[in-house]
Amino acid sequence: xxxxxxxxxxxxxxxxxxxxxxxxxxxxxxxxxxxxxxxxxxxxxxxxxxxxxxxxxxxxxxxxxxxxxxxxxxxxxxxxxxxxxxxxxxxxxxxxxxxxxxxxxxxxxxxxxxxxxxxxxxxxxxxxxxxxxxxxxxxxxxxxxxxxxxxxxxxxxxxxxxxxxxxxxxxxxxxxxx
Amino acid sequence: xxxxxxxxxxxxxxxxxxxxxxxxxxxxxxxxxxxxxxxxxxxxxxxxxxxxxxxxxxxxxxxxxxxxxxxxxxxxxxxxxxxxxxxxxxxxxxxxxxxxxxxxxxxxxxxxxxxxxxxxxxxxxxxxxxxxxxxxxxxxxxxxxxxxxxxxxxxxxxxxxxxxxxxxxxxxxxxxxxxxxxxxxxxxxxxxxxxxxxxxxxxxxxxxxxxxxxxxxxxxxxxxxxxxxxxxxxxxxxxxxxxxxxxxxxxxxxxxxxxxxxxxxxxxxxxxxxxxxxxxxxxxxxxxxxxxxxxxxxxxxxxxxxxxxxxxxxxxxxxxxxxxxxxxxxxxxxxxxxxxxxxxxxx
Numbered sequence: 001x002x003x004x005x006x007x008x009x010x011x012x013x014x015x016x017x018x019x020x021x022x023x024x025x026x027x028x029x030x031x032x033x034x035x036x037x038x039x040x041x042x043x044x045x046x047x048x049x050x051x052x053x054x055x056x057x058x059x060x061x062x063x064x065x066x067x068x069x070x071x072x073x074x075x076x077x078x079x080x081x082x083x084x085x086x087x088x089x090x091x092x093x094x095x096x097x098x099x100x101x102x103x104x105x106x107x108x109x110x111x112x113x114x115x116x117x118x119x120x121x122x123x124x125x126x127x128x129x130x131x132x133x134x135x136x137x138x139x140x141x142x143x144x145x146x147x148x149x150x151x152x153x154x155x156x157x158x159x160x161x162x163x164x165x166x167x168x169x170x171x172x173x174x175x176x177x178x
Numbered sequence: 179x180x181x182x183x184x185x186x187x188x189x190x191x192x193x194x195x196x197x198x199x200x201x202x203x204x205x206x207x208x209x210x211x212x213x214x215x216x217x218x219x220x221x222x223x224x225x226x227x228x229x230x231x232x233x234x235x236x237x238x239x240x241x242x243x244x245x246x247x248x249x250x251x252x253x254x255x256x257x258x259x260x261x262x263x264x265x266x267x268x269x270x271x272x273x274x275x276x277x278x279x280x281x282x283x284x285x286x287x288x289x290x291x292x293x294x295x296x297x298x299x300x301x302x303x304x305x306x307x308x309x310x311x312x313x314x315x316x317x318x319x320x321x322x323x324x325x326x327x328x329x330x331x332x333x334x335x336x337x338x339x340x341x342x343x344x345x346x347x348x349x350x351x352x353x354x355x356x357x358x359x360x361x362x363x364x365x366x367x368x369x370x371x372x373x374x375x376x377x378x379x380x381x382x383x384x385x386x387x388x389x390x391x392x393x394x395x396x397x398x399x400x401x402x403x404x405x406x407x408x409x410x411x412x413x414x415x416x417x418x419x420x421x422x423x424x425x426x427x428x429x430x431x432x433x434x435x436x437x438x439x440x441x442x443x444x445x446x447x448x449x450x451x452x453x454x455x456x457x458x459x460x461x462x463x464x465x466x467x468x469x470x471x472x473x474x475x476x477x478x479x480x481x482x483x484x485x486x487x488x489x490x491x492x493x494x495x496x497x498x499x500x501x502x503x504x505x506x507x508x509x510x511x512x513x514x515x516x517x518x519x520x521x522x523x524x525x
Contacts, residue, residue, distance in 0.1 A: 034221045037222065042223050044223075044224060044225050
């Protein structure tokens, strides 16, 4: 019969020879294979001490960014919430009043900004949608929590530390992203 | 006044010996479980337990503590006394073997000449066989008392496996006994020391059969059908928890140590260190070197057991029976006849 591909292999139906039926030789061969594995390099990464590097495109927890003077960039335009395919983002806008210029960069800001990390699929579309570079995805992933409520991250959980007042914490948060 | 004539020193000496040997075997068994996990890990390119203590050395203690702290559950439908008796019997039977193993020649302590053997019984091997076949009762009783079909199935398997392999084991040993002419383990070791060759040279086939059957007797992979995880849910262990389970698991490791010790004693010269003149050092030190040698031989056998376990998969039940009855027993008979013929030709 014409074979359809040239990868056909005939099945070997020869009865086993005496040495093969003894099994011992094959068992010793197998033992040699396992023995050789004793000297192989272990691929194990001992996690808490050693960490595997993330790929440069890794998308982790969200961070709400501030500008150089420590003012929140978010204007609560809602484009991220619209872009979000998982509908994980909710926000409430508020108007900046006199004397809050050092807190918020523009006249409108997010009074409430919540991301439900159980809904979020970490696609990064919010990051793409944001016209103000206010939200980006960091390299940390959502830690475990005891309650479902604990996974709804409020603005205080998401906001990056102020570079003016908490320079060290800000640098650290930045360093995670880099 | 025979009671007063008792040599109290002798009794104390033996009690100390028993305590040392029992606790040493328990300790070694404890660390054999650690060794098993470590060997398995290394053969599979993993680091193995490494968190508890340096290099994970405290892991067996943590495991033991865990087993002790766990809740003791006796199923309602189980027959209570047999359920408790099972693991106890398994443990006792495996520990009793160590009574006749010569751990070394003899030391002189406080002016006493102490033989490093609990009891030099002149039917040592027969005793070992009697005790080993008692070990299967532990599994059978445990499996029966659990009142669980998997456990019962496993108990039946264990019993039939033990019977089929003990036959071949006995036949392989008869050939050895024909050459040594003694059932005393001490005498067998001394013959090997004086005769320059270890018994493995005279009985290679016998050793191979003995080794395979010993593996089957210890319920080690590839003969671990009584506890086949994927078909019998751990078999006779299934209803056991806490330290009762620990006893079963422990008994298996002690069995492994004891069969390694017996193989080392009977085929590999026991406490004999080759190319070493025992007379060149003080007798006490020579005896200690002998003990160390035996321990090293035991460890090597244990490693071999583990190495095989992590290499080959389990036999099918019919293959197990076929190997026992159709291959090992005829081979052992042939070995016996061959040995007899050689002895006759030499006469």
